[in-house]
Amino acid sequence: MKYYVMNLGCQMNQADSERIQSVFSQMGLERTDVESEAKVLGIVACSVRQKAIDRVYSKIHEWNLRKNEENLITFVSGCILPADEEKFSDRFDLVFSIDELTSVPDRFRQYGVVTPLAQFEGEVQAPPAPTARDRLGISSLAPFWKVTPTYSSPFEAFVPIQNGCDKFCSFCAVPYTRGREVSRTSADILAEVQALVDKGYTSITLLGQNVNSYGLDRKGDELRFAQLLEEVGKLGERTGARFWTYFTSPHPRDMNTDVLETMARYPVLAKQVHLPLQSGDDHVLIRMNRNHSMDRYRSLVADVRRVLPTATLFTDIIVGFTGETDEQFENTRKALGEFQYQMAYIAQYSPRPGAASARWDDDVPADVKRGRLEALNDLLRQTSLAYNRSLLGRTVPVLVTKADRKSGYLSGHTEGKVTVRFPSDDPSLVGTFVNLTMESAVPFSLEGRLAAPPTGTS
Amino acid sequence: MGASSAEVRVLSNRPVGPGCFVLTFERAGISFRTGQYLSLGIPGQREQREYSIYSGEGDPQLSVLVREVPEGLVSRRLAKLVPGDGLHVDGPFGYFTPDTALKSGGPLLFLATGTGISPFHSMVQTHPHLNYTLLHGVRTCAELALEEDFLGENLVACVSREDGAAYRGRITDRLKDLTVPPESHAFLCGNCDMIYEAFDVLRGFGIPSDRISTEVYF
Incomplete structure (x- = not known):
């Protein structure tokens, strides 16, 4: 029997998914990336994003239609709001949190499915159902963390x-x-x-x-x-x-x-530091309940520059948060210039169900949010390009991660996670370190050439 | 000090002023630093909300001060609790603690609106000899009942919409008239607009932002 897992979340959800795959493999299920051939279909969801939740509903509707023609088992796990969990319970066969993962084999057996999983009596021990106290404790998560993940x-x-x-x-x-x-x-x-x-x-x-x-x-x-x-x-x-x-x-x-x-x-x-800023304005930081001021953040960045002078600095920013004025946004724009980030993940604010701010008016118009996003992206392109140009002519180690979209090229990233591509058609380099001399720079990426034979992985 | 989770029994539910009440419940071994908050809910129901701890660190039970919100999912249920009822408690959480201020000395200035007075009650209860000034802002004199557990002359009541208190007006207006030494530590708790304005006033007085702690009530 084959299973298919759709991951809709962040890196944490990916890590969840890798452990779910291990448990399924131990149960005798075979993974497939072809949804139509799977009989066990699941989603590792992220209900902190409305778009992801919309996709969950769309997908389960599709799968439940398929159930008219064939026997399927559906499940959902990951980051799920309590309110969504109740709604999912009506649509999915199984809804489980990550701390309940090791009880999943037993719950599948309750379906009476006659497959290898029905005979599964493997090493994963099903703990008792978590109590309210357990749900917050190390005791309930320990079995999940003990599962060896199937790394992707x-x-x-x-x-x-x-x-x-x-x-x-x-x-x-x-x-x-x-x-x-x-x-x-x-x-x-x-x-x-x-x-x-x-x-x-x-x-x-x-x-x-x-x-x-x-x-x-x-x-x-x-x-x-x-x-x-x-x-x-x-x-x-x-x-x-x-x-x-x-x-x-x-x-x-x-x-x-x-x-x-x-x-x-x-x-x-x-030497790469990701330090979420979210906003460059003290008032907005208070409303976001970030519990730090801009002075504190400024002091931290100074520490990063002093202790790790070669480190790259990444951040996260939200524009158009509830009540954000033009002046407050301007403070964020100034902060982006001041801290000269190599990368910033900039998002337009959208209320996330369950969060405190979801109870407030989302009062910054969409076009204003979009304009603020574009203004920050323009500035980020400049700071990124300035950094990338500073690397030109230098030879730096790069971890090769994949074949580039440009034919005949591989791509990877520097220690500071700046993307670099270089001409090579040797797929064996993927996963290894190479030394590249940087030859051209654009915002967010560089192009280089091999400077020396690959140094291998050790 | 890690957060814990417990189901406890309610010990009392005491009204204090219009729509507000002090809910007291079993401590269940939960230790906290004064100024922190708890997340509360009804056992078996999923919604929870966060409330600053009202009781002192050494008290045998825990208390919170709650304002019943007409459309609130949790506060309305909490308002109906009677002694013996169950309560789900997670926590403690938060950083609105005076530890650093107490170590470094300097006068303490507390500013609260409405039930934002709650963490300051915990601080005063924990440290009875604390040298502080508390400005408490409410809209009507009836809400001054929130101050009934405070003793002494450290508290300045500011009523914005009617006469009858020591000060008629907003606490930020009262703040502007104060002489605040630059070595002061300020703690602001309550609604966001007060905190924004007070933050700017205090910065104008030369108080650095690392000596201004905020706790916004959403």
Whole structure:
């Protein structure tokens, strides 16, 4: 029996999906990317985005029509708001949160399906149904984190270190979809990183909603985030392996120089910092409940420049947040110029069901939002181009990630995650490091040529 | 201090002023820092809302101050709770804590509108000898009942829509008349408009933003 999983969310949802695939494989199911040939159909959803939820309803309607012709089992998991969970229960055969993943084999058996999964008596132990207390605790997530994921890439992996969020930003529903911050055990994380390094993975991203508050929920029992990075750094030194470790996303509230200084000490800790700004205006930051001021953010960026002078700086920005005035937007525009980001993920505000701000008027007109987005993108193109031009003529290591859209080219990214393409038709380079001399620059990407033979993965 | 989750029993539900009540419930081993908040809901129901803790760190039970919102999904249900009823509690959460201010010294200036007075009650309850000035803004004198658990002369009531209190007007107007030493720590809690305006006034007084803490009530 084949299964098909559609991932509608972010990197966290991808990490969820990789563990779901492992459980299904252990149950004897075979993965397919062809939806029409699957009998088990599921979605790893992101109900913090309305568009993603709309797609869930559209897809389940289609699958339920198919059920008139054939026997199918449908499921949905991932980040689901309580209100959506109730509605999904009427449409999907199974609705489960990630902390319930290891109970999925039992729940499938209850369908009486006569397939390998019906006989499955494998290693995944079904825990008792989580209680309200368990839903927030390490105890309920531990079995999920113990599942070895089926990584979707042979060289790039996402390692969840934490689940949930306690920050309650007013625009975000994550605390209501994934629960409160729970840190995975340091031992589990380091074991997964070690296993990836042993397999030759060259890019490892530590994932969490607020990675730098890692361990704060379990003070004294687990490492702090800087200590966790230190252990990854030491692992790199001990093995001599060459890989880049990233993390996303940190919250400015919990960022500190310990993290930056640790990054500076170890070459396997990539010199790239993603520091969400969201807005460059103190009033908007208050309304967003970000719990930091622009002065605090400015001080953090100064720390990044001082401790990690070669690091690239990425950010997230929301334009047109409820009540954002022209003057407040102008402060964000100035901040974008001041901090000279290499990349910014800029979004027009849209209310997310379940978030506090969804109860407020979405009062910035769509055309104003669009204009603000374009203004920031114009500025970002300039700052990105200025940085990329500063690399011209230099030879830098690049991790090759895929065949480029341009025929006869491969593409990858620098340690700072700037995209580079170069002429090569050697697919064996994908997943390895090469040295490229940068020859031309445009906003958001560079083009180079091979400067030396590939250096391999270790 | 990590967040925990518990189902507890309500111990009392005491009205304080129009549409407001202090809900007191079992502590269930939850430890918190004064100024933090809890997420509350009715057991078996999915909606939860966040409320600042009203009780002190050393109190044997937990309390929150709630304003019943006519269209509210949670506050209306909380208003109906009686002793013995169940309550779902997650937390504590938040950073609106005076720890740094207490360590570094300096006068404390508290500004609250409406039920935004709640975390300051917790702070005063926890630190009875705290040196603070609290400006509390309400629209009508009836809402001054929210102040009934405060003692002493540190509290300045500001009523914006009628006479009868120490000050007639908005608390931001009262703030502008104060002499605020630049080494002060300011804590602002309540509606967003007050916080915006007070933030700017305080910045104008030379208070750096890292000594201005805010907690917006949505």
